[in-house]
Amino acid sequence: MDQLSNLITGFGDVFTLNNLLFVLVGALLGTAVGVLPGLGSAMAVALLLPLTASLNPLGALAMFAGVYFGGLFGDSIAGILMNTPGNSTAIASSLEGHRMARSGRAPQALATAAIGAFLGGILATVLVVFFAPAMADAATRFGPAEFFALAVFAFVAISTVVSDSAVRGLAGLAIGLAIAMVGIDQPTGTERLTFGVRTLFDGIDIVVITVALLALGEVIYQASRIGRPDEAQLLSSGGRPFLSRGEFRQALPAWLRGTGFGVPFGVIPAGGAEVPTFLSYGAERTLARRRKDSQFGKGAIEGVAGPEAAGNATAGTAMGALLALGLPTSATAAVLLIAFRQYGMQPGPLLFERNGEIVWALLASLFIAMVVLLILNLPMAPLWANLLKVPKAYLYAGIALLAAFGVYVAASSVTDLLIMLALGLLGFVMRRYDVPIAPVLIAVILGPLAEYSLRDAMVNSGNDPMVLISSPITIVLYTVLIAGVVWAVIRRRRTVSADF
Amino acid sequence: MTGDSGTATPSASPRRDYGELIIPAVLVLVGTVVIAGIVTMDEAGDGGLFGAKAFPWIVAGLCYVVAILMAVSVFRPTPRPQSADPGDEADLILDHGHAPAEASNWRSVVIVVGGVLLFILILEPIGWLISGTLLFAIVAVGLGARNHIASVLGGLGIASVIQLAFSGLLGIYIPPGILG
Numbered sequence: 153m154d155q156l157s158n159l160i161t162g163f164g165d166v167f168t169l170n171n172l173l174f175v176l177v178g179a180l181l182g183t184a185v186g187v188l189p190g191l192g193s194a195m196a197v198a199l200l201l202p203l204t205a206s207l208n209p210l211g212a213l214a215m216f217a218g219v220y221f222g223g224l225f226g227d228s229i230a231g232i233l234m235n236t237p238g239n240s241t242a243i244a245s246s247l248e249g250h251r252m253a254r255s256g257r258a259p260q261a262l263a264t265a266a267i268g269a270f271l272g273g274i275l276a277t278v279l280v281v282f283f284a285p286a287m288a289d290a291a292t293r294f295g296p297a298e299f300f301a302l303a304v305f306a307f308v309a310i311s312t313v314v315s316d317s318a319v320r321g322l323a324g325l326a327i328g329l330a331i332a333m334v335g336i337d338q339p340t341g342t343e344r345l346t347f348g349v350r351t352l353f354d355g356i357d358i359v360v361i362t363v364a365l366l367a368l369g370e371v372i373y374q375a376s377r378i379g380r381p382d383e384a385q386l387l388s389s390g391g392r393p394f395l396s397r398g399e400f401r402q403a404l405p406a407w408l409r410g411t412g413f414g415v416p417f418g419v420i421p422a423g424g425a426e427v428p429t430f431l432s433y434g435a436e437r438t439l440a441r442r443r444k445d446s447q448f449g450k451g452a453i454e455g456v457a458g459p460e461a462a463g464n465a466t467a468g469t470a471m472g473a474l475l476a477l478g479l480p481t482s483a484t485a486a487v488l489l490i491a492f493r494q495y496g497m498q499p500g501p502l503l504f505e506r507n508g509e510i511v512w513a514l515l516a517s518l519f520i521a522m523v524v525l526l527i528l529n530l531p532m533a534p535l536w537a538n539l540l541k542v543p544k545a546y547l548y549a550g551i552a553l554l555a556a557f558g559v560y561v562a563a564s565s566v567t568d569l570l571i572m573l574a575l576g577l578l579g580f581v582m583r584r585y586d587v588p589i590a591p592v593l594i595a596v597i598l599g600p601l602a603e604y605s606l607r608d609a610m611v612n613s614g615n616d617p618m619v620l621i622s623s624p625i626t627i628v629l630y631t632v633l634i635a636g637v638v639w640a641v642i643r644r645r646r647t648v649s650a651d652f
Numbered sequence: 653m654t655g656d657s658g659t660a661t662p663s664a665s666p667r668r669d670y671g672e673l674i675i676p677a678v679l680v681l682v683g684t685v686v687i688a689g690i691v692t693m694d695e696a697g698d699g700g701l702f703g704a705k706a707f708p709w710i711v712a713g714l715c716y717v718v719a720i721l722m723a724v725s726v727f728r729p730t731p732r733p734q735s736a737d738p739g740d741e742a743d744l745i746l747d748h749g750h751a752p753a754e755a756s757n758w759r760s761v762v763i764v765v766g767g768v769l770l771f772i773l774i775l776e777p778i779g780w781l782i783s784g785t786l787l788f789a790i791v792a793v794g795l796g797a798r799n800h801i802a803s804v805l806g807g808l809g810i811a812s813v814i815q816l817a818f819s820g821l822l823g824i825y826i827p828p829g830i831l832g
Contacts, residue, residue: 206822319721323675326714330682333708342704345689368768371791375764376756378796545797546806552764552791553784553807556771557814561824569772577765578678584756585672603707610702 155281162512166520171211175517178215179524182222186238187230187536188547190370193223194483198362199551201491202558209495210510214517216491217471218525220484221273221518224425224463225525226536228265232456233258233387233537241425241463244433248448248455253387255451262533263395264403264453268460270526272411276468277518279415280475284504288476291501296608297619301626303602305633306421306479311591312637320587327578328595331356338600339607351567358490360559361596364572365589366483367555369579371548376584399453406436406454410461417462417481418469420636421594424482425463432458471518474499475511479598486593672726676719683715763794779829784811 166172185191197216204212224241231237231246232253245265252261294302311321334345335355346352395403410432417428436458440446448455466482473479478500480486492499497507504511529536559572582589606620613619621627690708767790774783788807789800797803818824 203818206824317725319718319725320675322714322718323679323722326679326711326718327682329711330686330715333686333711337704340695340704342693342695344693344704344708345686347689347692371795372761372764375760375791375794376758378757378760378794543797545792545795545803548795549788549792549797549803549807550810552768553788553810553814556768556787557780557784557818560775561818561826564825566772566776569775573765573768573772576768580761581674581678585669585675587675606707607702615701 155285158508158512159281159516161509162514162516163519165210165509165513166214166517170208171214171513171517172520174211174215175218175521176524178218179222179521179528181215182219183226183525183528183536184222184539185219186223186226186242187539188542189230189236189238190374191547191551192239192366192484193219194362194487195366195370195551196223197484197487197491198359198366199554199558201359201362201487201494202562203554205494205562209497210513210517212495213488213491213510213514214521216488217514217518218521220471220488221269221464221467221521222525222528223484224273224467225266225269225529227463228269228456228460229262229529229533229536230540232261232265233534234540241429242459243426244429244459245456245463247433248452250387251449252451252453252456257451258387259534260395260399260453261451261456263530264399264456265460266526266529266533267395268403268407268410268457269464269529270522271407271464272414272461272466273464273468273522274519275411276415276418276465277471277515277522280468280472281515284472284476287472288501288504291477294501294625295623296605296612297621297623298625298629299601299605300609300620301629302477302479303598303605305629306481306594306598307591307602308633309421309636310594311588312640317586318640320585321591323587324582324589324591325595328592329599331361331592332596332599333603338604349567351565356571357562357568358596359494359562360568360572361575362487362490362593363555363559364575365579365582365592366487367551368572368576369583369589371552371555372576372580373583374544374548376580403453403457406432406457407461409435410458411465413458414462414465415469418466418471419473419479419481421479421481424470424484424590425466428462428466429459432462468518471515475503475514476501478503480594483590483593486590486597489597670726673723676723676726679715679719679722683712683719686712686715760794760796764791767791767794775829776827777829779831780815780826781808781811781831782829784814 166175181196182193185193185196196219200212200216200219204215223239227238227242228245228249229238231242232249235246235250237243237246245268249261249265252258291298307325311325312318330345332355334352336342336346336353337344343353410428413428413432413435414425417425433455436452436454437448440448440452440454446452446454467484470481470485471488473481474485474489478489478498480489489499492503497503497510555572556569559568560566562568579589581587582592609619610616621630686708690705690712693705693708695704767787770790771783771787774786785804785807788810789803792803792806793800815826819826
């Protein structure tokens with residue numbers, strides 16, 4: 153078992169005071185941004201990127217991974233206690249979770265959520281440890297046609313299968329692809345879309361793009377919503393904080409089923425954990441109806457357990473897809489990929505070979521982060537809810553300050569700040585009219601890969617388009633993609649026709 | 653910004669929100685800029701069929717097609733379908749979570765954007781401490797902070813901490829401006 157010995161070496165690398173401190177900071181920060189509505193782990197990592205450029209890569213990456221998982225631990229706390237989910241990934245678990253809290257079972261709901269997040273994350277990470285190296289190995293045989301298929305798969309999946317309107321997803325995708333083309337064209341050295349502006353020759357810095365869209369866009373969006381009534385009310389969460397044996401037995405199958413929903417979605421570029429959490433919620437509801445004795449609708453423990461496990465399982469396998477294939481499947485994974493690049497590493501098939509030490513140490517740090525997060529969340533969930541008392545005005549003022557600072561110090565460039573403002577306004581408009589941000593980020597990251605592999609494939613084959621669908625891997629990818637699109641269309645049609 | 657409601661069915665009224673046209677407008681702008689970039693492009697050598705210009709053409713086309721589709725959906729909104737399972741929020745959120753945008757507080761938006769713009773203009777001449785403090789204070793006011801003195805002091809505090817941590821400890825260049 154190569155993997156086990158590698159992982160143990162990884163644990164050895166992480167177990168320094170310095171690195172453990174980074175894991176802890178990441179877990180704390182992640183839980184905090186998870187609790188706070190509007191803030192997410194993608195935004196937190198984006199803000200940290202320019203500030204951590206000079207840190208040691210392992211510590212910084214371990215911290216970012218802690219933020220990623222921490223966000224998924226924390227997001228249900230506010231949802232359960234106040235019915236204001238900290239993130240869209242917690243909407244599903246908040247439905248039954250808040251009902252549990254209203255009927256005086258808040259501590260049980262919080263514990264179910266924390267244990268579910270822990271189980272889902274651990275199980276998925278174990279799968280990654282065993283299968284990611286094999287996946288990376290298979291991917292080393294990828295040629296231009298396969299990489300092009302992978303990128304197209306990601307583009308279509310993120311923009312059409314998942315977002316509620318395919319057109320909106322494609323809008324984000326088109327904007328991202330255009331942004332990615334600015335700069336010198338690598339194969340030919342041609343200036344593209346720079347219009348003679350010297351600072352654009354290297355392209356628009358991807359850190360500027362992420363900070364602008366995720367942080368500044370959110371600040372402006374929050375400003376636009378000032379004056380809305382804020383009726384959320386914090387429910388008390390005192391009482392026995394642990395699950396009884398009966399509750400545990402009720403939740404366990406739901407945790408496992410939720411993990412089952414989450415695991416495949418980490419590898420599909422479906423924009424994160426939202427879809428699997430809802431699928432898991434739907435499955436639990438159907439099962440409960442069949443049993444007829446369930447508390448569904450009144451605060452059923454399975455309705456919390458399933459979606460929470462699904463969310464973190466998605467994050468776990470998303471790390472696998474990121475490390476082994478270089479395929480970011482959500483906004484946060486996209487920002488993590490940028491973090492790797494910042495330290496001169498390229499996630500993908502060769503990462504395990506070239507930077508094996510860091511990868512295994514990072515995987516080890518995920519296990520540590522999960523344990524830290526369980527400890528931070530299980531008994532202390534009510535304490536975290538106090539974060540919601542931080543005045544929004546100062547919170548977002550601080551975010552704006554950090555965003556502006558980070559973007560400036562990355563290159564000491566005022567032009568970057570102007571680009572940030574323009575893209576921040578774009579991010580605001582997109583949020584206001586429900587155009588998803590994740591397709592922009594995926595397009596910015598995978599756009600160049602798609603373009604260069606398409607051009608390589610065409611040049612190598614003398615412009616024969618059939619080369620794009622001639623290998624088994626490409627055929628499988630396109631088949632899965634078409635099946636996914638058909639499924640999404642049928643699902644949408646069914647819900648529409650149900651009321652007529 | 654929110655448009656008139658064109659139909660009568662109250663349960664599933666498709667509202668027309670013409671403000672939404674800004675997204676197709678952005679797409680048309682992006683597509684046009686891309687085409688302008690292609691036309692003015694000085695391609696080094698013969699790129700062949702798939703040179704430096706091919707992908708930009710595809711993206712520009714995508715921008716226009718999506719812009720048209722989106723504009724059509726703004727003018728002819730589809731009725732919001734109702735949940736197959738009334739009273740269950742899950743279906744509603746998952747299958748048609750796109751709620752019509754509500755009125756925005758434009759005053760706050762202008763204050764925040766103005767604050768960022770001011771920061772950009774004065775950062776290098778005046779320096780980080782003052783411009784950072786102002787950015788924090790202006791954004792806080794824009795987001796509804798009533799205590800202006802607290803906003804300024806809070807901004808000064810955070811800007812100073814950032815200056816000390818990054819300039820003092822890590823040696824990163826931060827424009828000192830008039831205080832330097």
